[in-house]
Amino acid sequence: MQRLVQHPDFEKMTQREYDPDPNVLDGFMRGEFAERNQILRDHPHALRSVLYWDDFEACMALSSHASGKQKLGALYLTLDNFDPRYRGNLDTISLVALVRSSYVKEHGINAVLKRPVEDLKKLGDGVMMNGKNVFGTLIAVEGDNLASHECGGYKCGFTAHKPCRTCNCTLEEIRSGVEVKESMLRTSRQYDEQITEIENARTQKIAEEKSKEYGLVQRSELNKLSFHVQNGLPPAKFSNNAKFVAYLRKIGIDI
Ligand SMILES: [Zn+2]
Numbered sequence: 001m002q003r004l005v006q007h008p009d010f011e012k013m014t015q016r017e018y019d020p021d022p023n024v025l026d027g028f029m030r031g032e033f034a035e036r037n038q039i040l041r042d043h044p045h046a047l048r049s050v051l052y053w054d055d056f057e058a059c060m061a062l063s064s065h066a067s068g069k070q071k072l073g074a075l076y077l078t079l080d081n082f083d084p085r086y087r088g089n090l091d092t093i094s095l096v097a098l099v100r101s102s103y104v105k106e107h108g109i110n111a112v113l114k115r116p117v118e119d120l121k122k123l124g125d126g127v128m129m130n131g132k133n134v135f136g137t138l139i140a141v142e143g144d145n146l147a148s149h150e151c152g153g154y155k156c157g158f159t160a161h162k163p164c165r166t167c168n169c170t171l172e173e174i175r176s177g178v179e180v181k182e183s184m185l186r187t188s189r190q191y192d193e194q195i196t197e198i199e200n201a202r203t204q205k206i207a208e209e210k211s212k213e214y215g216l217v218q219r220s221e222l223n224k225l226s227f228h229v230q231n232g233l234p235p236a237k238f239s240n241n242a243k244f245v246a247y248l249r250k251i252g253i254d255i
Contacts, residue, residue: 047136
């Protein structure tokens with residue numbers, strides 16, 4: 001991050017123009033979560049970190065025998081401060097951690113997130129970079145559904161009673177199709193209460209039953225920051241999803 005900030009083009013790349021109409025939501029800083037973030041309120045120019053987590057196969061897995069053996073999990077970092085034009089540029093993306101998937105399986109994702117969370121925590125209190133006290137906060141962790149559920153402590157099999165990280169719909173409701181109302185959305189308070197219930201369950205069996213009921217497994221390490229996974233795991237981009245594009249076309253929206 002220090003090297004990103006010291007980059008000669010950093011100033012230029014982080015200057016962006018917003019829509020003159022302040023009601024147009026054309027960036028994180030225009031939204032409710034930015035308003036509620038204490039670090040951004042105190043330091044409007046703070047670094048807005050975005051993490052990205054995904055698995056990949058490090059060698060050609062042509063046979064089922066080899067598949068999974070060389071699987072690695074990678075955690076990347078970019079800054080929302082960069083103008084959207086530069087965000088796809090490799091220079092603006094840094095590798096934070098590279099971990100064997102078998103390690104994640106054995107020790108859990110929180111073991112991987114522990115160190116980056118400690119570093120981001122320091123940034124919340126300010127870190128001297130280039131003679132300046134630089135502040136920063138985490139605003140989102142991106143990934144596909146599996147990666148997002150893993151990072152957030154949600155159940156990964158998508159067969160829990162409530163399998164969706166965004167709403168409280170049951171598996172049956174999702175399968176049969178249901179219109180989601182705002183009252184059905186999960187909240188950070190509900191997440192904390194349900195996780196506490198799981199942690200305090202009298203027996204392992206009760207903990208497992210509650211876990212399946214709520215679709216939650218464990219408290220995410222990320223919540224140790226001024227960040228809550230319930231508000232910070234945005235859905236994966238739909239524009240790449242052929243099925244979604246086909247659906248939009250079907251209902252008359254051409255993209
Ligand atoms: Zn949902």
